[in-house]
Amino acid sequence: MRQAADANWISEIASNAAALCRTRTSAPWGMGIATYDGVMFHYVVEGSCWLRGSAVPTLELEAGDLVLVPQGLDHDILSSLDVTPEPLEDFLHCPSRPITGETVSTLLCGVYLSGIKMVHPVLNALPPAIYFSREEIERNPSLSSTLRQLTAESEAPAPGSETLIQHLLDALFVYIVRAWSASISDNLPGWAAALRDPNLSRAVTAIHASPGHPWTVQTLAAEAGQSRAAFARHFSARMGEAPLAYLTRWRMVLAARLLLGRETSLAEVAEHVGYESEFAFSRAFKRTYGVAPASYRRTCLRDLYLTR
Template identity: 40%
Template sequence: MDVLSDVIAVMRMGEPRSARVEWHAPWGQRFVSVPGSAGFQAVLEGFCWLIPPNGRPVQLGQGDVVFLPHGSGYALADSPSTPLTQPACDPQHDPRWDQRYASDVIGRTAQNGSQPVTVTICGGYQLDPSRAHPLLGDLPEIVHLPSRAGRNQEVRAAVDMLARELDDIRLGVDTIVPALLDTLLLYILRGWLHEQSGRKPVSGWAAALNDSEIRAALNGIHNDPAKQWSVAALSAVAGLSRAAFSRKFTALVGQPPMAYLTWWRMATAARLLRDSEAPLGAIARRVGYTSEYAFANAFKRQYGIAPGRYRRVIPATAEQ
């Protein structure tokens, strides 16, 4: 798997949620902060304003998508001056979102022919903060991908397909919608990375993944974490001298190559412990350890808990 796909596979947990909502003016809705989650809003019809807790409101038009990677609170409204509904919407506890995939109409009773209507589609992902990939940490509080001719076409296509599924719940929805939500998330991240490439960032994960040499080394680690990698082997994949590679990797990724390799191995092991019944010895070999004892020590240093206990405790926590 490539780095971007791995970010999603390792961090995602639980069931994603999504809803299609019609808003009839005037309307304004607060959304609470949900730590350990990420979410998006996409405008299918009309326009609205995204109101962050800090900063100026952002107008969203048809086709615009915003991604909130850190679970920050925010509000949506037909106008920045519209009073916001209290209490704030909490997708984790609001009965309107009891179903994983929903459709709702806000303001139906106030509707008349002269009122503008906005249609949005929203979604939420539950993430495991213990395996938070540093790529996500580099993202701003709000990622805004505006609709522009010839730009972010894959994002728009995924949103349109998701909207059709939510508008008419049919057979196969339990497989199709999660797949579309993951696909949309990858397209959003890819779109953000593409936009950053035009700005030529000098550090951080946007710079690392837009750098062909460092991206080659990262893909080597992610494609085969069990390989007995060394700085010399990774520098050869990158096509750089050991010293030049080590300096560049550390500057862009934020940690030395071998430190990132160890972190990624442990994150991969944690996912395998959560999602599979493979024996500890098999998981140790999958992430590059010939000794189960050495693997257990490395895992405990990373997570503060033995891998066997992690397997017993974490799935129960993830389901709550």
């Protein structure tokens, strides 16, 4: 059951728009990444650097190390901690950075611009930064192979590289989260730990498999194999919210994602996420996102176009 639940939530994490950049420069250097609406990773191909942020741990990264910052938190990547970083946009658009001296670093940095509000609840369960040392990566064939291919494609682009890189970026995110999921403690609170709970795992998997089903606390309790009262208490204690609150939040996540497709009408989105009328759906959506579904769709499609 846990393997099925893992497969479900990993496959649900969308990376609708992803970008990759490669930078090679000599110390001193630093880039500052402001709070953003996405997920970012940094892979050190050559040399070393530091990760620092107001809400992320300070880490020294050596060649072969990888770090994922999954919650859009501001952070800096620096050649040393005494460097004042440039804003990321200025750093990337600098016309030329001559290689001087022996302290050279090469980084691959990627960002998944899927929108924090739209993504799976697992992102809220992830730590502020997920770090893998070179040794840990080498022990993970899928992760190491994907990083090698990304590095090769970025260093020597060829016909089809852009398409291949997009697929590799999607695979990389899955492998990172999968590796983290396999290593977490059963005692962790929240959504990720709930996957280790056989009762809650059955209920959560049912919600994600059929979000449009007319679920009640009683029917979800039956899925979990518990009484209604015991299930409601257990779910709230482990998940941090009531069962139907979680159901509504997940439906709104799916609705926001579906709204990115121009071909899907509002009525079809409403039906898919379990609402019998556009009016009821629009009211629930506006409570969650602060705007009507049609306005949300126009804004997101415009922003997605501008990032490409």
